[in-house]
Amino acid sequence: MEEPARSSMARSTHLRRPYMKPLSILLEQAPPSRILNLMATCRLETRHRDFLWQQGPQEIRQALLRYAQDAELVHDGARKLLLEELPPEAEEAPAVPENPRHLKKKKAGPALRCIGVRGTSGREYRADAVLVATGGVSYPTTGSRGDGYKLARQAGHTLVEPVPSLVSLVSHDPDCKKMMGLALKNVTLTLFEDGKAIFDEQGEMLFTHFGISGPLTLSASSHLGDMKKHKYHAEIDLKPALSEEQLYDRITRDFALLANHAAQGALVKLLPSSMQPVMVERWGIDPATKANQITREQKRELVQLIKHWRVSIDARGDLAHAVITSGGVSVREVDPKTMQSKKALGLYFAGEVLDVDAYTGGYNLQIAFCTAQAFANNL
């Protein structure tokens, strides 16, 4: 029996079975070794990690082909969706006449069907299902340069503005540069938005020539909103295990022991060496002041500085070094069960191209795996 012409195909949201072959996996020309190196930096806690670390690109290719036996791996970037308009849905008369004063709003179904993609080479790949899994726009050395957003726009999708996330933060505070390279362990970083705490975690961080970095900073970065609308600053508690009173007593003991040391020397047991001169400067105390001359008030001021070391947050780090992209294809326009577009039948999205992101620790990879699996379950 002859297949019906596509344009007159029923408006089914399901794929025709059996799945049309061959399946084409379009890949950008990024050297697989680079991808492997990046995977090795990921903290993915699954048994697949060893596989990804130890096996070469050939093995990865074979693994892909094992799951999609008739797949053709093509090095040809997807550039354009092949879309055709769907005929308008025939309106059925409601079984019970509607109250004209309270007419129900009709949900508009997809107006388009995706029937394939055109590659950079100009070659067209026809398919029942097109999965856009092109990643975000951060770390472009992985091959992800935001192509997925362009494809999504062609089908009329809304984009939540893609911004770098899990990224170092830029601070114009000159103290950061003075302490660049200093890594702090077991400190608490609190991020404030317009004076309100929005993130608070204990861990490791780092001062750099441009601001702050390290695991705590990366996690904090994913809580930033619109930096044009809000003011942000971070406070670092350098001694989170001690209350303000305990820290005051500890400082008093230290200063008694180091009685004849000048202010900076009096901090030797308390702070890392590269931070000591910066602390003295911020403290505003005369550097020649001996430890046994430091007043109660000055000790209280020191406690405040140690418990609330303030760093202004002026910008996110650049996209090129962001671990992930936050934002992307609006999830309101994608069916979460199948990952099918609500704008175009046969078009699917998975992974970082979507407006879904999380902390490091394997969660972003998990998002990519789960959304791809949801798509595959429907094939």
Ligand SMILES: Cc1cc2nc3c(=O)[nH]c(=O)nc-3n(C[C@H](O)[C@H](O)[C@H](O)COP(=O)(O)OP(=O)(O)OC[C@H]3O[C@@H](n4cnc5c(N)ncnc54)[C@H](O)[C@@H]3O)c2cc1C
């Ligand atoms: C340095 C680094 C460390 C990371 N560490 C972690 C971690 O510890 N834990 C964690 O959960 N996540 C981590 N991530 C994030 C995680 O790697 C991504 O969230 C995940 O890989 C996203 O998967 P994806 O398949 O959606 O996109 P990607 O992995 O970005 O893959 C997209 C692919 O699509 C290809 N492509 C792009 N455009 C086209 C096109 N037009 N046509 C055809 N192909 C195209 C690209 O070349 C790329 O191969 C890390 C990322 C980086 C960069």
